[in-house]
Amino acid sequence: KNQVEQSPQSLIILEGKNCTLQCNYTVSPFSNLRWYKQDTGRGPVSLTIMTFSENTKSNGRYTATLDADTKQSSLHITASQLSDSASYICVVSARMDSSYKLIFGSGTRLLVRP
Amino acid sequence: DTGVSQDPRHKITKRGQNVTFRCDPISEHNRLYWYRQTLGQGPEFLTYFQNEAQLEKSRLLSDRFSAERPKGSFSTLEIQRTEQGDSAMYLCASSPDLAGGLREQFFGPGTRLTVL
Numbered sequence: 001k002n003q004v005e006q007s008p009q010s011l012i013i014l015e016g017k018n019c020t021l022q023c024n025y026t027v028s029p030f031s032n033l034r035w036y037k038q039d040t041g042r043g044p045v046s047l048t049i050m051t052f053s054e055n056t057k058s059n060g061r062y063t064a065t066l067d068a069d070t071k072q073s074s075l076h077i078t079a080s081q082l083s084d085s086a087s088y089i090c091v092v093s094a095r096m097d098s099s100y101k102l103i104f105g106s107g108t109r110l111l112v113r114p
Numbered sequence: 115d116t117g118v119s120q121d122p123r124h125k126i127t128k129r130g131q132n133v134t135f136r137c138d139p140i141s142e143h144n145r146l147y148w149y150r151q152t153l154g155q156g157p158e159f160l161t162y163f164q165n166e167a168q169l170e171k172s173r174l175l176s177d178r179f180s181a182e183r184p185k186g187s188f189s190t191l192e193i194q195r196t197e198q199g200d201s202a203m204y205l206c207a208s209s210p211d212l213a214g215g216l217r218e219q220f221f222g223p224g225t226r227l228t229v230l
Binding site for chain 2: 004036041042043044045046049089091099100101102104105106107109
């Protein structure tokens with residue numbers, strides 16, 4: 001069964017600290033992996049997209065890693081800011097028949113405190 | 115047009131009533147998607163359109179749900195005889211019609227439905 005699991009479910013950190021969010025997936029055939037940020041009451045916004053051949057990609061203070069062999073990804077946030085408080089959703093794209101499907105994780109809810 | 119827009123942002127209705135949501139995608143995006151998201155969960159796929167053609171529907175889309183995209187631009191999602199279990203955020207996303215699996219989906223702000 002195609003699944004995307006994220007950990008931790010929620011996380012509280014102090015402003016300025018770093019944190020790492022985890023994503024494990026059992027999706028096949030794998031096409032690409034995405035991380036989205038979703039503010040409360042808003043739609044998700046894309047942070048990174050990584051293909052099979054990419055093992056790290058950065059977007060400002062966000063750095064995503066991908067290990068396609070172990071089917072794991074992480075999102076590292078450096079020098080956190082209050083505005084980083086949001087849900088972070090790991091999404092894996094799978095090639096199915098003639099189309100691509102996005103399989104979403106449940107997200108990690110991050111709260112950055114002053 | 116700088117992004118995907120959805121209307122209304124919030125809808126409160128009584129059980130048994132019909133509701134309709136609208137999504138305006140990014141201009142020239144041929145693909146349009148509908149998702150449902152419940153609290154603490156990731157979005158779940160409902161259906162998608164390429165231009166005006168509805169190409170796929172999830173098993174989640176019961177016969178009380180219907181979606182249209184009559185002119186290949188905006189889309190509507192109607193829920194008939196709403197149930198309390200329909201309470202959720204309904205998200206719309208659009209993407210360009212590019213080959214391969216890297217087409218990025220741009221999400222709207224969502225419509226929060228509460229069924230009393």
